[in-house]
Amino acid sequence: MLPDATPAEVVSGLTGAGYKCGAEPPYAICTADTVSIWVLTGSHNRPPVVSLHATGPIEKATADLSAKLPRALELAHINPRTPIVDWFGKLGGKPTDQLTAGDWQADWSAEVVDTDEPGAHLTLVDKLCKVNCQAE
Template sequence: MSTALLIGTTACSSDDNPSGEAPAPSTAQSAADRSSTTSSAPADIPASQVVAGLTAAGYTCGRDGDYAICTTGPVAVWVLTGDHKRPPVVSLHSLGAAEKATADIAKVLPQALEIAHVAPAQRISEWFGQQAGKTTAQVTEGDWQVELSVEVDTEEPGAHLSLMDRLCKTDCVAE
């Protein structure tokens, strides 16, 4: 497994690490430590490394315009690519009936937030768990604006959870 992580990280890493050594694993800082901070500057990683982490975790990743889309089961994690110090947008999507779609997102949310180094991951996951039955909700946690949207009366019902980096100042959304 560590070989797969090394290969995935090396294959998608940027030129910020010319030695070719794998970056320190995300477990170097515990999830509790990351979730207790509002700014996670030391843990920031670019979109390419988030995609590498999702790939190493078993997600299947591809591209659609400005987004990398990584899927696991019924959930797709969209990561806005670019040269930011961290992705300005990370969103999770699942199609289907509202209850099932939100439950599917809830299953992968903690892991996706950890891989993307979104803090405070635990508070965001707990907040999401409290939104059962709602079609829209939003909260600000740390540096992130978090928005839930559930489509119920459409041709493609489903749930969408978007996290936008409030510190991003340029090229913060896809064109």
């Protein structure tokens, strides 16, 4: 079990792991290869939202996210990690799904090629957050 990490500490960890980070307020956006990780910034004890995105055909985008997911969850200090990684590995081509693991809600969506942004999206939301928990 990892201790909570502030949004700034998460971004610092992602940078240290080789991600290139920039800001698009209220998010810090960190990218490595084809995967970007969006971290909702603020003065929270831990980030209220951590969202992973990969563009392209669903199969490739899902595989790209799968490769980055365990380390991304570790860097973001999201507990528990194993149920989220296991669930993600069993999605089996579903276009949407949802999981609650500990204090986190995981939302999955896959966009088909003929949409505006084809790819895969996994958003983790801290269910304990009560103030400034979502971007406007």
